[in-house]
Amino acid sequence: MSQAVKLLLVDDDKELCQLMGQYLETEGFQVSVAHSAEQALPLLGKDGSFDLLIFDIMMPGQSGLELLQQIRPRIITPVIMLTGRGEDIDRIIGLEMGADDYLGKPCNPRELVARIRAVLRRVSVPQVPVSASEKLCLHGIELDTGRREVVVKGDSIELTSAEFNVLTELMRQVGHIVSKDDLTEKVLHRKLTAYDRAIDVHVSRVRQKLAAVLPDVELIKTVRGAGYMLVQE
Structure with a gap:
């Protein structure tokens, strides 16, 4: 049991x-x-x-x-x-x-x-074999879903679980708009409700932490009325 x-x-x-x-x-x-x-x-x-x-x-x-x-x-x-x-x-x-x-x-x-x-x-961190983990690399960001680690320019970036999942979803769909509804369901595992600002705050926190190490580029754009997008170039 x-x-x-x-x-x-x-x-x-x-x-x-x-x-x-x-x-x-x-x-x-x-x-x-x-x-x-x-x-x-x-x-x-x-x-x-x-x-x-x-x-x-x-x-x-x-x-x-x-x-x-x-x-x-x-x-x-x-x-x-x-x-x-x-x-x-x-x-x-x-x-x-x-x-x-x-x-x-x-x-x-x-x-x-x-x-x-x-x-x-x-x-919860599933016991995923290292060989089966997903590794995403973009803009100098290295994200490992198996170890749940994010490294930028050789330095580890501390993200909460929600922030890590936000960045993962945006990197998986780089160059595409990810709606707040989809992010809420995939990151918070619930439906987006009226006046719910949780996902906005988590995205904002990811922005701040990335900007601290990559200050010269705006990586996450807000598409008003549609959602968020990680820029490809």
Whole structure:
């Protein structure tokens, strides 16, 4: 029998935590709960303690964003942020700070489970033989899907799982427009929804990291109303 996926749910709403924790456990997850960032930090002593973290953004004391800032990049465990209505800026900041996805509150427990499973699929590294891995090279960028490594001019570039998958899809379809719908499905493993900015932020982060090492060329272009394209020349 496979080992249960370990989750840490951090939310000051104790009743919600109880209900959500019970639901997640019926779905086969092992759930630990903290009601503040201060309670959560001792549980996050080392990377690998949990398979996925769920942080509410709005909490008394330290916010979920502040907690995320404290653990990144020391802890690379994937994080889903829970955000209230009208917190679009906080959602974007969360993604820029290293969150993997977000979900608005009040959230449907089934949707949360779907997001959890999508993030876990995205961050899992399949045991692909080196001989079977795909190697993409363009503009001095060397991307290896088997090792999940990106090297530019001999230097390794640190990308999150979502950022790596964005770059992979754009390099596979170089010179062609990749729609936001397609990128969302292939990178985030879910459908694009209205007002969803997650994929835009991940693309923006890839742009920034590539620009830091290749400052003289605009590699990823936005095609308004259509999507994104990695330029061929």
